[in-house]
Amino acid sequence: xxxxxxxxxxxxxxxxxxxxxxxxxxxxxxxxxxxxxxxxxxxxxxxxxxxxxxxxxxxxxxxxxxxxxxxxxxxxxxxxxxxxxxxxxxxxxxxxxxxxxxxxxxxxxxxxxxxxxxxxxxxxxxxxxxxxxxxxxxxxxxxxxxxxxxxxxxxxxxxxxxxxxxxxxxxxxxxxxxxxxxxxxxxxxxxxxxxxxxxxxxxxxxxxxxxxxxxxxxxxxxxxxxxxxxxxxxxxxxxxxxxxxxxxxxxxxxxxxxxxxxxxxxxxxxxxxxxxxxxxxxxxxxxxxxxxxxxxxxxxxxxxxxxx
Numbered sequence: 001x002x003x004x005x006x007x008x009x010x011x012x013x014x015x016x017x018x019x020x021x022x023x024x025x026x027x028x029x030x031x032x033x034x035x036x037x038x039x040x041x042x043x044x045x046x047x048x049x050x051x052x053x054x055x056x057x058x059x060x061x062x063x064x065x066x067x068x069x070x071x072x073x074x075x076x077x078x079x080x081x082x083x084x085x086x087x088x089x090x091x092x093x094x095x096x097x098x099x100x101x102x103x104x105x106x107x108x109x110x111x112x113x114x115x116x117x118x119x120x121x122x123x124x125x126x127x128x129x130x131x132x133x134x135x136x137x138x139x140x141x142x143x144x145x146x147x148x149x150x151x152x153x154x155x156x157x158x159x160x161x162x163x164x165x166x167x168x169x170x171x172x173x174x175x176x177x178x179x180x181x182x183x184x185x186x187x188x189x190x191x192x193x194x195x196x197x198x199x200x201x202x203x204x205x206x207x208x209x210x211x212x213x214x215x216x217x218x219x220x221x222x223x224x225x226x227x228x229x230x231x232x233x234x235x236x237x238x239x240x241x242x243x244x245x246x247x248x249x250x251x252x253x254x255x256x257x258x259x260x261x262x263x264x265x266x267x268x269x270x271x272x273x274x275x276x277x278x279x280x281x282x283x284x285x286x287x288x289x290x291x292x293x294x295x296x297x298x299x300x301x302x303x304x305x306x307x308x
Contacts, residue, residue, distance in 0.1 A: 005032065013174075014175075017159075038172060045073075046076075053293070055145060059142040084124045091123065091265050093122070094142065104231075104233055108229065113246075119237075126141075154257075158256075162180060166180055170189055175215055191206050212255055216260070245267075251284045
């Protein structure tokens with residue numbers, strides 16, 4: 001019996017790993033290299049930090065006309081448009097520019113005038129998108145795939161592994177993950193969900209033999225304001241202010257890009273998230289501002305933290 005193969009790397013500013021079981025070391029190494037290469041391809045193509053990425057090219061054209069995009073990018077833009085519709089405008093990939101005025105490293109809130117100027121550049125409903133070409137009508141507008149890019153990379157890495165015949169393992173990019181299938185003996189993979197307020201504790205374990213898991217919360221990038229408010233990096237595009245209803249949201253769904261989008265959407269929707277996410281094929285664990293748990297677990301995947 002071959003030992004599990006684990007390849008650790010950093011991608012999209014996140015600690016990442018690919019874990020495979022039931023396969024020879026040589027094939028595991030080859031498959032991991034191919035999957036990691038696919039992740040890096042997506043990062044190069046869609047990172048807002050790289051000047052030659054597709055996103056940077058679109059943003060550079062803001063206020064100067066449209067740009068025809070390839071089929072893969074068109075598919076992601078269509079998905080973003082659908083998320084915008086389903087969230088009543090709260091999931092908006094034009095809102096990434098708010099990072100310009102919020103300084104989470106220094107713990108500084110934006111000046112009201114600067115925030116107002118940035119809010120005036122937000123609005124997917126202003127974007128001219130016809131399924132083939134996209135145009136941002138105002139100079140300074142920009143797209144940001146931060147809410148779906150990493151999760152899409154997870155799905156693409158899993159597709160790469162499956163194309164090579166792999167069936168037992170998972171891909172994890174910064175806590176957003178998808179499994180290829182159960183362990184070789186049929187047991188599920190069990191993943192711990194960190195407690196949003198107690199860093200050394202977990203609040204649940206989630207058992208998966210298929211599908212994806214993504215978590216969003218107010219505890220990874222945040223600062224405490226002078227008046228005691230917790231200011232996290234998930235910002236309401238209508239106000240530019242941090243969300244406050246949920247401490248953390250974990251979502252189980254068939255695809256990682258769906259799980260990640262739903263987790264972020266739930267953080268933005270607030271109190272109505274539980275009813276909006278209670279749909280077939282989706283499980284979730286929500287932890288509210290008072291630390292109370294709210295779950296929807298039709299497949300009975302979410303286990304208490306003491307489960308071995």
